[in-house]
Amino acid sequence: MTDVELARKNGEEHLKSKISAIQKTISYEETAYHLPISYALTGIAVHEPKTAAEVYAKTGNNPLVASECLLAETTAASGKESEPYTGFISDTVIRKLGYSLVDGSILGLALVIGKPESAGSAAAICRELQEKYMLTFLAGEVVPVLSNAGVKLGLDYRLIPLGSTPTYGIHFVDIIARVAMMFGGVTPGDTHRLLTYAAERAKAIVIVFPGLTEEEIAFADGMRVLGFPILSLGGYEGGSWIPALVETVVSRGMEEKGIRVNVTAIPIPMGCSPAFEGKSIRKEEMYVEFGGGRSPAFELLRMRQPGEIEDGKVTVIGPEIESLKEGSANPLGIIIEVAGKTMKKDYEPVLERRIHNFVNYGEGSWHVAQRDLIWVRLSKEAVAKGVRIEHIGKLLASKFRMDFPQLLDAVAVTLITDNAKVLEAKKEAEKVYDERDARIKGMRDNDVSTYYSCTLCQTFAPNHVCVITPERTALCGAISWLDGKIAFEMSPAGANQPIEKGAVINAQNGEFEGVNRFVKKASHGEIERCSLYGVMEYPMTCCGCFEAIALMLPEVNGIMVVNREFKGVTPSGMSFSTLAGTIGGGAQTPGFAGISKNYVLSEKFLQGEGGIERLVWMPSQLKEELKVRLEKRLLEAGHTGLFDKIADETTATTIEDLTVFLERVQHPALTMKPLV
Amino acid sequence: MAYTVSFDWTSSIGEVVLGATKSEGGTRKISYRIGGGSTLPFLESLPSSPAPLIAFEVCDNPVFWSPIIRNYCGDLVNDVTGWAKTADSAYGADMVRLYLTSTRLRDFSDIPSVKKTVEAVLSATALPLIIEGSNEPKIDSEVFQACGEAGQGERLLLGTAEAGRYRSIAAAALAYNHSVLAQSPIDINLAKQLNILLREIGVQRDHIIIDPYTGALGYGFEYSYSAMERIRFSALKGDTDLAMPMICSAADSLTIKEVRDAEPALQDEIAVGWELFTGIAAATAGAEIICVRHPKTIPLLKAAFADMKKNPLSAMGVQ
Numbered sequence: 001m002t003d004v005e006l007a008r009k010n011g012e013e014h015l016k017s018k019i020s021a022i023q024k025t026i027s028y029e030e031t032a033y034h035l036p037i038s039y040a041l042t043g044i045a046v047h048e049p050k051t052a053a054e055v056y057a058k059t060g061n062n063p064l065v066a067s068e069c070l071l072a073e074t075t076a077a078s079g080k081e082s083e084p085y086t087g088f089i090s091d092t093v094i095r096k097l098g099y100s101l102v103d104g105s106i107l108g109l110a111l112v113i114g115k116p117e118s119a120g121s122a123a124a125i126c127r128e129l130q131e132k133y134m135l136t137f138l139a140g141e142v143v144p145v146l147s148n149a150g151v152k153l154g155l156d157y158r159l160i161p162l163g164s165t166p167t168y169g170i171h172f173v174d175i176i177a178r179v180a181m182m183f184g185g186v187t188p189g190d191t192h193r194l195l196t197y198a199a200e201r202a203k204a205i206v207i208v209f210p211g212l213t214e215e216e217i218a219f220a221d222g223m224r225v226l227g228f229p230i231l232s233l234g235g236y237e238g239g240s241w242i243p244a245l246v247e248t249v250v251s252r253g254m255e256e257k258g259i260r261v262n263v264t265a266i267p268i269p270m271g272c273s274p275a276f277e278g279k280s281i282r283k284e285e286m287y288v289e290f291g292g293g294r295s296p297a298f299e300l301l302r303m304r305q306p307g308e309i310e311d312g313k314v315t316v317i318g319p320e321i322e323s324l325k326e327g328s329a330n331p332l333g334i335i336i337e338v339a340g341k342t343m344k345k346d347y348e349p350v351l352e353r354r355i356h357n358f359v360n361y362g363e364g365s366w367h368v369a370q371r372d373l374i375w376v377r378l379s380k381e382a383v384a385k386g387v388r389i390e391h392i393g394k395l396l397a398s399k400f401r402m403d404f405p406q407l408l409d410a411v412a413v414t415l416i417t418d419n420a421k422v423l424e425a426k427k428e429a430e431k432v433y434d435e436r437d438a439r440i441k442g443m444r445d446n447d448v449s450t451y452y453s454c455t456l457c458q459t460f461a462p463n464h465v466c467v468i469t470p471e472r473t474a475l476c477g478a479i480s481w482l483d484g485k486i487a488f489e490m491s492p493a494g495a496n497q498p499i500e501k502g503a504v505i506n507a508q509n510g511e512f513e514g515v516n517r518f519v520k521k522a523s524h525g526e527i528e529r530c531s532l533y534g535v536m537e538y539p540m541t542c543c544g545c546f547e548a549i550a551l552m553l554p555e556v557n558g559i560m561v562v563n564r565e566f567k568g569v570t571p572s573g574m575s576f577s578t579l580a581g582t583i584g585g586g587a588q589t590p591g592f593a594g595i596s597k598n599y600v601l602s603e604k605f606l607q608g609e610g611g612i613e614r615l616v617w618m619p620s621q622l623k624e625e626l627k628v629r630l631e632k633r634l635l636e637a638g639h640t641g642l643f644d645k646i647a648d649e650t651t652a653t654t655i656e657d658l659t660v661f662l663e664r665v666q667h668p669a670l671t672m673k674p675l676v
Numbered sequence: 677m678a679y680t681v682s683f684d685w686t687s688s689i690g691e692v693v694l695g696a697t698k699s700e701g702g703t704r705k706i707s708y709r710i711g712g713g714s715t716l717p718f719l720e721s722l723p724s725s726p727a728p729l730i731a732f733e734v735c736d737n738p739v740f741w742s743p744i745i746r747n748y749c750g751d752l753v754n755d756v757t758g759w760a761k762t763a764d765s766a767y768g769a770d771m772v773r774l775y776l777t778s779t780r781l782r783d784f785s786d787i788p789s790v791k792k793t794v795e796a797v798l799s800a801t802a803l804p805l806i807i808e809g810s811n812e813p814k815i816d817s818e819v820f821q822a823c824g825e826a827g828q829g830e831r832l833l834l835g836t837a838e839a840g841r842y843r844s845i846a847a848a849a850l851a852y853n854h855s856v857l858a859q860s861p862i863d864i865n866l867a868k869q870l871n872i873l874l875r876e877i878g879v880q881r882d883h884i885i886i887d888p889y890t891g892a893l894g895y896g897f898e899y900s901y902s903a904m905e906r907i908r909f910s911a912l913k914g915d916t917d918l919a920m921p922m923i924c925s926a927a928d929s930l931t932i933k934e935v936r937d938a939e940p941a942l943q944d945e946i947a948v949g950w951e952l953f954t955g956i957a958a959a960t961a962g963a964e965i966i967c968v969r970h971p972k973t974i975p976l977l978k979a980a981f982a983d984m985k986k987n988p989l990s991a992m993g994v995q
Contacts, residue, residue: 099821099851
């Protein structure tokens with residue numbers, strides 16, 4: 001065992017004395033970047049011993065600079081090593097390599113140095129790196145070990161033998177320094193930007209076999225400054241190197257650096273596409289079913305720590321498809337475990353909802369409802385083609401990875417078909433559902449400082465800006481605050497942007513400085529002010545997607561709501577479609593607001609107008625749809641009996657009828673502060 | 677009546693350099709610095725502000741080209757270098773836009789030919805070049821690598837980057853110092869998003885030209901116009917992610933019903949008319965480069981631009 005810390009210290013001392021002993025000229029050929037590492041770090045072109053010493057001192061005796069100067073001296077004096085070693089790589093080739101990196105045809109870079117104990121383990125690591133679109137550089141005894149084992153080396157094979165000793169690994173760093181200067185806009189001498197680029201943009205990992213000398217350890221450890229994980233395969237202890245096993249070193253390193261392989265094909269014997277989403281599986285077409293009230297079933301998505309789960313792993317606990325009777329209803333538990341650097345616990349329910357879409361993408365699988373109410377079917381046709389329960393797991397694991405590449409690094413799926421185990425796990429799941437409900441329910445606009453925008457509809461409503469808060473979903477009803485947050489994480493330049501709400505201008509109307517600022521900018525200067533909880537003054541703009549419209553009825557001092565499905569004429573004298581045509585297109589229309597149906601249940605609804613007691617009319621169908629939740633909400637707010645005082649088209653179709661009705665039931669709106 | 681054309685703009689359009697002369701490290705006879713406007717097009721108070729550039733579009737496999745142009749240009753269409761040369765010598769274009777249509781053939785794999793074509797066109801014409809690479813994600817990487825390399829030093833404009841596929845073009849632009857043509861489907865927000873994506877990958881603002889996508893006049897051009905107008909307003913109001921020059925291609929004009937079904941004797945005239953007025957409208961909306969396919973459109977557009985420059989306000993109907 002070599003102690004990394006101790007070896008590094010000794011190695012740095014050796015390097016120091018060697019630097020002061022440099023006598024000859026130091027240079028590389030075919031580059032405009034001099035000694036690239038030294039040049040990138042300090043902006044100084046090193047060509048002779050004096051400047052080498054100067055740069056070395058200036059960088060705080062950096063072992064990378066020392067190794068670069070020493071190797072450049074050797075190269076200038078005795079020329080490049082013979083084939084297959086490449087030695088220093090020219091700018092022209094770097095341009096091509098950099099191209100592949102930006103282009104995405106190479107996912108990242110790996111450096112493998114040291115002496116592998118067996119050719120087999122080195123070959124296995126290199127094969128895995130090739131399969132995962134990594135460009136691999138080799139230095140030291142790993143090169144002859146691989147070529148003796150018949151592994152083909154060269155740029156075409158994405159395995160580049162830099163040199164015969166691990167020291168040649170310094171070219172790995174000079175390549176990255178040049179890529180940073182050519183592609184990353186890093187100016188020579190801007191150390192800070194270089195280090196940021198290396199840490200954040202250069203997707204590089206270092207794999208170390210045993211047998212490094214003290215100087216080589218100093219060099220390898222020096223790469224940690226650049227943010228490259230150093231993975232050790234044994235022989236070293238101490239320091240900050242990550243111990244790893246041959247079998248998992250590549251995935252460990254890639255995970256550490258956030259390098260993701262895109263999944264493109266799903267290995268299952270059925271088609272998988274949104275095209276199949278609308279197709280249901282009728283009873284006659286069904287081979288087996290799960291849940292739907294006929295058997296216990298549930299689904300649950302949980303977040304795990306990276307490293308806790310194995311990506312792509314699918315486990316089936318209980319009988320597989322061949323042991324299930326045709327036409328039977330069986331228990332099922334779908335448990336999805338996900339991990340990712342940017343994944344948050346808050347995202348669990350939003351991601352869990354995607355199980356529904358993904359299972360329906362399968363050509364012979366069907367899914368409805370959610371949580372412990374799910375109902376899943378597999379078709380006879382699919383089972384005849386060889387689809388098993390396991391494949392539903394594969395489909396889910398792959399789709400989650402494909403659709404959320406920024407968010408998820410690993411997805412594992414467990415499918416339970418054993419009755420007792422389903423019941424047991426279901427109890428756990430129910431606990432999680434309850435916790436989530438409490439959390440979401442507990443989420444208030446006042447608890448967060450950031451809201452989210454949605455400008456998806458600006459394609460046709462040029463100046464429309466939706467402001468989404470925990471208590472006010474987008475007016476289309478499709479995007480909640482959490483959805484906005486996730487959408488922003490996944491696509492930081494997309495249509496959902498964070499809005500710092502800033503100082504309060506008017507708490508009752510929900511007007512905030514930061515929101516106004518954002519809305520003004522996002523509406524291209526058209527909209528100056530926006531009150532989130534009001535209809536009368538500066539209401540939010542409307543695109544055209546609103547599920548419902550809230551509008552003032554000055555004659556009765558109240559607000560009515562009409563939903564898109566209602567075809568008749570409302571007491572305002574207009575139908576939904578006439579109203580929609582009047583207020584849509586991204587305009588701000590005082591007295592009118594586009595809203596989602598569920599927003600009626602929010603405590604913020606009509607807050608600016610004095611509260612929900614302003615609500616005087618809704619179509620009966622919408623009343624019915626919201627009934628249970630709305631009555632509960634009214635009760636909580638202390639408005640007993642208000643639900644029945646809200647008119648609908650059966651009690652009032654004109655403003656005159658409405659006035660009569662409201663007076664008869666003594667609707668509270670009549671005695672509130674005048675609306676206008 | 678006094679008419680103010682400053683509109684209290686706070687910002688101006690960024691500049692992009694296209695083409696490189698010998699002294700700039702290339703082999704073009706001219707290079708253009710486009711953009712820089714500080715108000716709406718044709719309202720610049722400086723008479724010296726440049727008129728939009730006119731790019732003539734050619735391709736290396738005319739199977740994919742309009743029969744109208746094939747008939748008009750004759751055998752030239754089978755000789756892309758000769759065609760590109762004529763664009764300069766006879767047609768009077770400011771730039772040449774080369775479409776590598778040969779790469780659209782099924783299972784195209786002859787990447788070395790791409791490089792040869794680009795090199796041949798570069799030596800046939802001394803005008804700055806716009807190059808349209810492949811249409812197939814599978815070969816993008818190799819095609820754009822070849823284009824970028826072949827044009828090293830020439831400051832090409834490489835197209836077309838879209839939100840779903842921009843990496844290869846960005847890589848070629850970064851590696852060989854070219855500019856990127858960034859196209860979004862008639863949508864200001866998508867245009868901005870793509871510019872941000874390009875910036876994040878490392879392409880500098882002065883290496884991006886926005887293609888808002890141009891529908892033919894009467895076939896959706898009003899959407900393009902509105903998107904362009906809003907892009908320009910935002911830019912002048914200070915949104916640097918949209919403050920890039922714009923490019924429009926009137927190519928859709930050649931496929932619309934009125935042109936396709938025109939009487940053979942009138943077809944050229946109608947095609948030219950449609951290209952001309954789409955081009956004028958695009959320039960009015962703010963395009964700095966107008967691309968056309970019919971040679972006869974070029975002198976007419978030039979004359980129109982010269983007139984509009986001479987007396988901008990009256991050209992736009994303002995007294």
